Structure formats: structure tokens, C-alpha cells
Amino acid sequence: MLHEEVVGRIRAILLDGEIPPGARIPERELCERLEISRTPLREALKVLAAEGLVQLLPHRGSRAAKLTDKDMRDLFEVCQGLEALAGELACERITDAEIDEIAAAHAAMVLHYRDGDLIQYYRGNRAIHEAIVTAAGNPVLAGLYTSVTARIRRARYVTPMTPQRWALAVKEHDAILNALQRRDGAGLSHILRAHLRHKREEVLQAGFAETEGTDLTLRIA
Amino acid sequence: MLHEEVVGRIRAILLDGEIPPGARIPERELCERLEISRTPLREALKVLAAEGLVQLLPHRGSRAAKLTDKDMRDLFEVCQGLEALAGELACERITDAEIDEIAAAHAAMVLHYRDGDLIQYYRGNRAIHEAIVTAAGNPVLAGLYTSVTARIRRARYVTPMTPQRWALAVKEHDAILNALQRRDGAGLSHILRAHLRHKREEVLQAGFAETEGTDLTLRIA
DNA sequence: TTTTACATTTTTGAATGCAAAATCTGGGAT
DNA sequence: ATCCCAGATTTTGCATTCAAAAATGTAAAA
Numbered sequence: 001m002l003h004e005e006v007v008g009r010i011r012a013i014l015l016d017g018e019i020p021p022g023a024r025i026p027e028r029e030l031c032e033r034l035e036i037s038r039t040p041l042r043e044a045l046k047v048l049a050a051e052g053l054v055q056l057l058p059h060r061g062s063r064a065a066k067l068t069d070k071d072m073r074d075l076f077e078v079c080q081g082l083e084a085l086a087g088e089l090a091c092e093r094i095t096d097a098e099i100d101e102i103a104a105a106h107a108a109m110v111l112h113y114r115d116g117d118l119i120q121y122y123r124g125n126r127a128i129h130e131a132i133v134t135a136a137g138n139p140v141l142a143g144l145y146t147s148v149t150a151r152i153r154r155a156r157y158v159t160p161m162t163p164q165r166w167a168l169a170v171k172e173h174d175a176i177l178n179a180l181q182r183r184d185g186a187g188l189s190h191i192l193r194a195h196l197r198h199k200r201e202e203v204l205q206a207g208f209a210e211t212e213g214t215d216l217t218l219r220i221a
Numbered sequence: 222m223l224h225e226e227v228v229g230r231i232r233a234i235l236l237d238g239e240i241p242p243g244a245r246i247p248e249r250e251l252c253e254r255l256e257i258s259r260t261p262l263r264e265a266l267k268v269l270a271a272e273g274l275v276q277l278l279p280h281r282g283s284r285a286a287k288l289t290d291k292d293m294r295d296l297f298e299v300c301q302g303l304e305a306l307a308g309e310l311a312c313e314r315i316t317d318a319e320i321d322e323i324a325a326a327h328a329a330m331v332l333h334y335r336d337g338d339l340i341q342y343y344r345g346n347r348a349i350h351e352a353i354v355t356a357a358g359n360p361v362l363a364g365l366y367t368s369v370t371a372r373i374r375r376a377r378y379v380t381p382m383t384p385q386r387w388a389l390a391v392k393e394h395d396a397i398l399n400a401l402q403r404r405d406g407a408g409l410s411h412i413l414r415a416h417l418r419h420k421r422e423e424v425l426q427a428g429f430a431e432t433e434g435t436d437l438t439l440r441i442a
Numbered sequence: 443t444t445t446t447a448c449a450t451t452t453t454t455g456a457a458t459g460c461a462a463a464a465t466c467t468g469g470g471a472t
Numbered sequence: 473a474t475c476c477c478a479g480a481t482t483t484t485g486c487a488t489t490c491a492a493a494a495a496t497g498t499a500a501a502a
Contacts, residue, residue, distance in 0.1 A: 002279070003267065003455090027483080037457045039260065042485085043267045046224065050268045052361075058223065059463050059484060074361040081306035081362070089298065140273075140295040141302070144365055224485090248453080258487045263455085280454060280493055 001036060006044040009034060014053050014064050015153060021066040025054065051147050067151065069204060075152045076200035082145045083129065083196060084189040087176075089136035091185035099180055102131050106177045113170050121166075122157045128173070132180070132192075155203045165202055169195070222257060227265045230255060235274050235285050236374060242287040246275065272368055288372065290425060296373045297421035303366045304350065304417060305410040308397075310357035312406035320402055323352050327398045334391050342387075343378045349394070353401070353413075376424045386423055390416070 010030070013019055031041050045062050048054040055065045067075075109124030133145045149156070161169070172195040179188035231251065234240055252262050266283050269275040276286045288296075330345030354366045370377070382390070393416040400409035 003277070038484095039456055039458090043264050046264045046268050047271045050228075050271055052364075056224070060465095061484070071361070074359045077310065077359055078306070078361050078365065081302055084306075085299070085302035138295045138298055140292070140299050140369070143273075144299065144369075148361070148365075259454095260486055260488090281495095282454070 001034065001040075003040065003043065006034060006036060006040055007047050010041075010044050010048060011051075011053060011150065014048070015150060017154060019064045021064050023064050025062045025064060027061070052151055065151075067155070072152060072155060072204060073200065075148055076196060076203070079145070079148050079152065080193050080196040080200075082141060082148060083133070083192045086133040086136040086138075086141055086145065087179075087188035087192045088185040089138060089141070090132050091180065091183040091188055093137045094135040094180065094183070098131070098135050102128055102135075102180060103177060105131065106173060109173065110170060113166065118161065118166075125169075125173070126157060128176070132176075132188075152203075156199060159199075159203050159206050161202065165198070168198065172198070222255065222261075224261065224264065227255060227257060227261055228268050231262075231265050231269060232272075232274060232371065235269070236371060238375060240285045242285050244285050246283045246285060248282070273372055286372075288376075293373060293376060293425060294421065296369055297417060297424070300366070300369050300373065301414050301417040301421075303362060303369060304354070304413045307354040307357040307359075307362055307366065308400075308409035308413045309406040310359060310362070311353050312401065312404040312409055314358045315356040315401065315404070319352070319356050323349055323356075323401060324398060326352065327394060330394065331391060334387065339382065339387075346390075346394070347378060349397070353397075353409075373424075377420060380420075380424050380427050382423065386419070389419065393419070 013030075019025055025045065027038060027041060031038055034041065045054050045056070049056045049062065053065055055063045057063065105124055105128050109121055109128065112120040112124055129149075130145075133142050136142070172191060175191045176188060176195065179191055234251075240246055246266065248259060248262060252259055255262065266275050266277070270277045270283065274286055276284045278284065326345055326349050330342055330349065333339075333341040333345055350370075351366075354363050357363070393412060396412045397409060397416065400412055
């Protein structure tokens with residue numbers, strides 16, 4: 001198994017919440033499960049620690065990082081900045097074909113909204129945001145975006161929504177698509193910020209400071 | 222020696238250009254120099270690879286990452302976004318005392334400009350940009366900023382300047398301080414973007430694609 | 443002289459072993 | 473019963489070792 005694959009698999013385990021925030025990461029156990037020895041596992045943990053997903057305590061092992069409200073706020077703030085930038089750049093560089101793809105994804109997402117299928121809605125939502133970042137044509141930006149969103153993913157995409165908020169989010173997405181189609185960078189940037197600000201408020205209101213026992217089951221309000 | 226220290230020391234070696242971009246990283250040699258064994262060294266290299274400073278080639282060792290013009294453009298673009306965000310947040314959160322400190326640093330920097338001391342000027346310049354990012358009060362943002370700027374540092378702070386460009390940069394810094402003092406987030410964000418855009422143009426015009434032989438001696442035009 | 447095939451050496455990536463640190467356990471004092 | 477401390481156990485962090493892959497060198501053939 002390649003180094004990057006090890007990192008990826010552990011990242012997935014953490015993001016799935018299989019090892020909940022704050023819990024110790026059982027080295028020996030993970031080694032057996034991934035069928036690798038401690039050396040490559042520990043290399044991966046150091047990388048994930050640099051990413052902020054793992055917390056290393058000298059001589060006391062590693063734990064799945066726990067996010068405080070402040071961390072969450074900070075991450076959302078940065079995420080806003082990155083998406084705003086991505087929106088501007090995307091408007092300069094996006095091709096017609098890419099816009100069409102996003103429009104299609106948008107339409108599909110709206111259908112999921114109509115169906116009240118929050119999981120599929122979130123999935124489509126995420127794909128759209130990622131497509132915009134990709135369209136920005138800046139791999140450095142894309143990399144940072146991936147790493148920042150990974151850390152808030154569980155909060156962002158597993159927060160219950162009221163019908164009002166959900167309706168607002170869909171309306172914002174209409175505006176996002178519209179700005180993209182008009183290639184209105186400033187406008188898109190502005191809408192994306194507002195969209196994320198609202199999302200952040202939802203998440204923080206939901207009291208999302210991660211603790212050992214944070215329940216991450218998807219609930220629909 | 223602690224893990225973070227190992228990472229830091231190797232990072233410094235790379236940023237100093239002691240191992241030039243594209244050059245192989247001599248594992249054995251670094252081990253002897255840092256007086257550590259290969260295991261912790263390799264852990265550090267993987268972390269630095271995730272940061273983008275090191276390139277890992279499976280079964281062929283690691284090299285100091287080489288930056289293409291495109292990489293440089295992408296990094297500057299992201300850096301602009303991060304500084305713009307930092308500027309906005311700083312205006313919301315900065316204390317009077319912090320503003321005074323930045324004003325003092327600014328005054329000192331202007332003196333170095335008058336003296337024609339580019340090295341000291343750059344040093345002061347960097348301190349100001351970092352102080353703004355710190356004043357934003359967002360450690361996640363600060364972390365990304367550090368990592369992005371690290372990668373372009375050598376280009377950003379080791380590019381020759383024409384008297385015209387230098388004068389413009391100083392003028393922009395006046396505007397930056399002014400916006401900060403007025404706590405004009407939008408204005409500061411705008412100026413910072415322009416400032417970095419100009420810097421990027423300088424750097425790219427200087428033909429900064431990093432190659433094995435890139436001469437990083439500080440030249441004053 | 444250049445090229446190709448092969449053997450040797452070097453380097454890489456990962457497993458194992460070992461010393462130091464931390465955690466756990468149980469018995470005795472308060 | 474609770475608290476505390478000494479010994480045992482586990483876990484961590486690093487050095488070393490080992491197998492596999494790549495690089496290098498050599499010699500024969502074109």
C-alpha cells in the first residue's frame with residue numbers, strides 16, 4: 001500500500017467519525033487493520049497532524065482532533081475566503097461546458113430538495129461547490145480548500161436544517177448558478193460568502209463543538 | 222530533538238535554498254547533520270511533502286520541490302485571497318495597540334526605504350504583513366498563510382526592484398496603514414490585493430520559474 | 443566506438459527491536 | 473473508604489535491520 005493511500009484511508013476513518021474526535025488512535029489496532037507496520041502508520045499520522053485532523057501528544061500518542069466552536073468559526077471563515085476567491089477566479093476561467101455541468105448538477109440538487117432527500121441534496125451541494133473550486137483552475141487553492149473543508153465536512157454536511165433555512169440555501173444556490181452563468185465574479189464571490197456565513201450560523205447554532213460523544217447521525221428537523 | 226523541530230530545521234534548509242529546488246535531498250547526510258536516524262527524518266519529509274516543499278518520488282527518494290511559473294502564479298493568487306481576508310478580519314478585530322505597533326513598523330520600514338536598504342526593508346515589510354494576519358485572530362488562516370508564503374518567500378523577498386516599483390510599494394504601504402487605522406476592511410482588502418498583484422507581476426516578470434540553477438542572490442536594480 | 447545485457451552496489455521503504463516514558467495496578471497509610 | 477506511591481505493564485519514539493527496487497558499473501557484442 002502506497003503512502004498516500006495510507007493517509008487517505010486513515011483520513012476517511014477520521015472523517016467518518018469511526019474514531020470520534022478526542023478519542024485515542026489505537027496504533028496497534030490500525031496497523032493490523034491496514035496490514036502495515038507502525039512505521040508507515042506513524043508517518044501518515046504526522047501528515048494528518050500537520051493537516052489538523054490529528055493531534056499529537058508527545059509520549060502520549062495521537063488523538064482524533066477535537067474542534068471547538070472557535071476552531072469551527074475559524075475554519076468557516078477561511079473557507080469563505082477560499083470559496084470567494086474560487087468564485088472570482090472561476091468566473092474568469094470557467095468554460096461553457098463546465099457551466100453546463102454545474103447547471104445540471106444544480107437542477108439535480110433542486111430535485112433532491114423537492115424530494116426532501118437531505119443526504120442526496122448535500123451530496124449534490126458539495127459537488128457544486130467543488131466544481132466551482134475546480135473551475136478556478138488553481139490547484140493550490142483546490143488543495144487548501146479540500147483540507148479545510150475536510151475538517152468541517154461533518155459539521156457542514158451533517159447539520160439538521162429547518163425548512164426555512166433549506167429554502168434559503170436553495171435560493172442562494174439559484175443565485176450562485178446565475179452569477180456563474182453571467183460570469184459575475186464579484187457577485188458570485190459575494191453570494192458564496194453569504195451562503196457560507198448562513199451555513200456557519202446554522203452549524204454553530206446547532207451547538208457543534210465536537211466532543212467525544214458528538215452524535216453525528218443525520219437528523220432532519 | 223522534537224518532531225516539530227526536525228520539520229522546522231529541514232524547512233529552513235529548504236527555504237534558505239541550501240538544498241536548491243529540484244535537487245535530491247541526501248537522506249544519509251541530513252541524518253548525520255541533524256543527528257537523527259532515518260525514521261524521524263523521513264517522517265518530517267512526508268510532512269513537508271504534504272506542505273508542498275518536498276516532492277516524493279516513489280522508490281526514487283525526495284527532492285526539493287521546484288516551482289514553475291504556474292505554481293508561482295497560483296500561490297500568489299491564493300496568497301492574495303488570504304491576505305485580503307486577513308485584512309478584512311483584522312479591521313474588525315485589531316486593537317489600538319496593535320495598530321500602533323504596525324504604524325511603528327511601517328515608519329521603520331520607510332526609513333529603510335529612504336536608506337535604500339532593501340534587505341531591512343523586506344524584513345520590515347514581511348513583519349507588517351504578518352502582523353496584519355496575526356491581527357485577524359484566526360489561527361487557521363495564519364497557518365495557511367505561513368505555509369503559502371513560505372513557498373513563495375524566496376521569490377517574494379529576493380526579487381530585484383526598480384526604484385519606480387519600490388516607490389509604488391511604499392506608497393501602497395502608506396495606504397495599507399491608513400486603511401488599517403480607519404479600520405476600513407473593504408479598502409484594506411482591496412489595497413492588499415493590488416499590492417500583491419503588483420508584487421506577483423514583478424516576480425513573474427523577473428522570470429522566476431525555479432530551476433536547479435536559480436540564482437537567489439539579492440540584487441538591487 | 444557505441445550499445446546492450448548482466449552483475450554489483452546503493453538507496454529506498456517497511457518491519458522489528460530496544461530504551462525511555464507514560465499508564466495501570468495493587469497494597470499500605472491515613 | 474480514600475488517597476498515595478512503588479512495581480509491573482503497556483505504549484511511545486527512535487535506531488537498526490532487512491528485503492526490494494533503482495542506480496551504477498562492467499564487459500561483451502554490434
